[in-house]
Amino acid sequence: MLWTPVPQAVTLHEEEQERCWEFLTAVAESEEEAKRSYSEGLARVAAGSLHSSHTCAWAALWQGCCVDLEGPLPLRQALYGCLYYLLSAIPPQDTPGFLFHGISPGGLSNGTRGEDYWGHIFWDQDTWMFPNILLFYPEAARAILEYRIRTLKGALLNAQEQGYEGAKFPWESAATGREVCPEDIYGAQEIHITGDVLMAFEQYYHTTQDQKLFRMDGGWELVSSVAQYWCSRMVWSEEEQCYHIRGVMPPDEYHHQVDNSAYTNAVAQRSLNFAASIARDFLIPVPEEWVECAKKVKVPFDAARKYHPEYDGYSPGEPVKQADVVLLGFPLMYPMSPEVRRNDLVMYEPVTELSGPAMTWSMFAVGWLELKETQRAQGHLNKCYSNITEPFKIWVENSDGSGAVNFLTGMGGFLQAVLFGYAGFRITKTNLRFDPACPSDVSKLEVTGVSYLGSKLKFTITKEEMRIGVTKCPLHPPLEAVLEKSGQRFPLHEGATSTRWREKAFLHFTHAVLIPGQSISFPTAAGWIQRAPSERL
Template sequence: MTVPGADSLAETFSLNTQTGKEQSTEKVFLSSTHQIYAHHSLVHLMAFSITIRRSAHTGQPITVELRTPFVPKSQDLDLYQGLDFQGAHYVYGTTLVPEVEGGPRPTVHMLWTPVPQALTLCGEEWEQSWEFLTAVAESEEEVKRSYSEGLALIASGSLYSSHTRAWDALWRGCCIDLDGPLPLRQALYGCLYYLLSAIPPRDNPGFLFHGISPGGLSNGTRGEDYWGHVFWDQDTWVFPNILLFYPEAARAILEYRIRMLEGALRNAEEQGYKQGAKFPWESAATGQEVCPEDIYGAQEIHITGDVLMAFEQYYYTTQDQKLFREDGGWKLVVAVAQYWCSRMVWSEEEQCYHIRGVMPPDEYHYQVDNSAYTNALARRSLRFAADIAQDLLIPVPEEWVECANKVKVPFDMEKKYHPEYDGYSPGERVKQADVVLLGFPLMHPMSPEVRRNDLETYEPVTELNGPAMTWSMFAVGWLELKEMQRAQSQLNKCFSNITEPFKIWVENSDGSGAVNFLTGMGGFLQAVLFGYTGFRITKTSLLFNPSCPDDVHKLKVTGVSYLGNKLKFTITKEEIRIKVTESPLDPPALPLEAVLEESGQRFPLGEGQSISLADLGFA
């Protein structure tokens, strides 16, 4: 927006995390606001509004000129111009190159309100608004329906209010409040906002969710934005935060993986394995490997276990057997278990199974044998597969149990730590969080001494400017050990990845990599949601064992979902209070009770009930 004849304009930008983004231009005699928001219930719609307000009565018309750089051209789409629809321009096209040879070529349809060269506020008016719409969808029917719904809301004066109501409902369902440093509170609120912006919409039947990319749909420097592909970032780093508050959105993420299973089965077959599914390092529309560099797709196979760990966390949080019995989840579990068994080779010398020729999460090393993280994850996959088979009354293949029990997880008996892989020498540089993930989220059994040794071994050799989620996991480890200062020093490193003023995360602290890096935000949120609280999702319970740093005097986590119930946790230095805020009857939530681990005391929890562990003599 520009104002003809205006020499000096005060231009401000603001982000309202309740609603959307605004740009304002102010002059003595006027203010104009350009508001942009992705509509939160009409998910194919982007809305724009421009409001001109007269600041002083001049009696003269006020004109604001508009410029848009948009040209309907694309290097990726074969585009055609269609007939205008309800005053909107229309283009549609087909993807030029399928993501895999012979694969589908998705279509894109777009309608947008033409942008005039200028808008004028007449002399007798004090204020006027203009609204513009852009709709993008995969079919002509869907794009026209979305655009028409947007026009109807404009006509009724409720386009923006319907958007804010959808956001209000989302925010009411979850909250993290803490009495602590303002930068920490701002960082947490920003992370929540960007993650909530990326999750599947509620109450949108028929909407197919296509997964969460490390940078969402943001477009960073070419080659650094990951093209919207889906990695382990979704399942390991973002998913647990969403699951804790919105299991229905978490389910949609799992449904994406189920829809991609055929591609994963083909990936395993192409790698020479007769059975099982190998999820791609980079996934898009087919589930086949779309990573531009072969080495990652071939060797970074831990992604398959990362996917199944998300299914495990979901199942133990919800007990939703329908996902597995009827909606394809069991087929995926079987395929992952079969893949791990196919991938293991028996070592006569060590009398255990090996997984050879892999790249661990630490991408500085490749073609290594027995990655500690990969093998521990394979064990966890197989044990979960066996557990859910029993729950579903399905016979458990002996091979699953055998491979789970006898797969090698490297451990140095003398130094009492986990080497990253066979042949790792302490002191070798590490790109990002790897072995530290054994403690969390894998919860691989180990003593506090071993947990400490792993942290102390890898912390000084991990790349300081590496991916943003790394230090959050070191923080969680130190919080487990009640080492508050060491935890805080690790978490503080994350702040160098946050850019001002809108708390956008970059992948690397030097500013390189993906922008709006949801993976880093997910790790940071986990440091609070699973670190400060000590939440752990297990087969039989939601454990908690808080460890808050000295400058956090109070922590409230509202909207925690567990077995159909909604919970509120309030944690201070003096007490831990748990309250059941919702316990639905349709479908019925499973009954809850709080259990003190040391004494075994049990305290029933129903809707509206709360208990304070301090009142029970436990703090």
């Protein structure tokens, strides 16, 4: 790392109206590369072109990847800031062979003397940042997964040392996949991280159908090892006739050594279901143990109150550090009725630490947007603004200013509230769903560069109309949009038959043969993007 020293103070002389200072930092994996980049930067400073080249590069990037809306300026600024910092932390798109080492909660942060988590990798990467990156840049998402594959050997040793089979990913990861958390309690008990890692693999597989990662590049070994770990971690309860996972710390770190954390058990179940599903895709025999454990693992549920207790013995009203049970609805998409989803939100909303980690309130917002209570959702999203510091929209981990600086985890949650909340995107095994729900002060939402099965799409959403445009369209697989309520289909590929149809005097589309640059439109409604029928597996 080479840099221009930044002085403690800069002075504007009395006769000067304005002055510009430029400070340069180059970060690379080798001294040679750092020196080359630093020299190039100094040359651009001398030529007066450093800032303009930066601006041009970002302008080109925004054309293919952007989230914008017509609404309050602070909301727009927060969105641009979050996307800017997150994109700055991912692997370069044009560097073959680049070895990526994951994203720490603070990105390229200090990482010394215990600051900013020493630059270690947590579930922050896989659960909070990854889904946003995947929607726009699946190549960068793949690099994140490759980091986990490279550290699989360490994960296998972690499980072995704790007396279990398979792979247990560390709560804090660095170069090897061995546990590097300085406090043993987290590495031993916060085991949901292993399911969080696999959920990222599942989302990637369903979005890209990249079988090579799993068949040839180590993905299957990781998937099967995680399934093996969860099976070995479960114990059968004769009394309840189900499997328990005991002695864990849930995402809510105020509690430890609890049994049957709802989130931990649900993410374990999802891991096992995905492992079985991908095995079937690859014609690999599915161990009966995977199916049995997934089917019979306990996920606590209070039938009288119709909500999910955080763990066995949780009493309503107990304080909660951060989003935990509310994550069952999203991102886990654990099956439940709208009534139960609402009860979970109502139960945990008043007892969740107000000054806790920044990403928490984003997930409450997603939950209320699911239920179409848009203004209540926006109230929660507004709480995130106390974590944003001016003038460069730097996020801190906690609203009191403590914790990691440039907290990418909070930014990831905020982006998800818009992408998976306002736009209502959901990644499933067979499609990319959308179900828009914007608050009253957002009149238009534009999401540019959404990647799905090789295509690039642009979504433009208002309260009355939704438009989907194709910005990149490979020959295969051809896609279509389907409306949930009416079942109407809209081809999103070249070669479809040109058709017209009307419903309630509204022209849904006038040209069904879509090529890059064309679009379809229809009254704003829920639906999904999927393979066209002839191409579906």
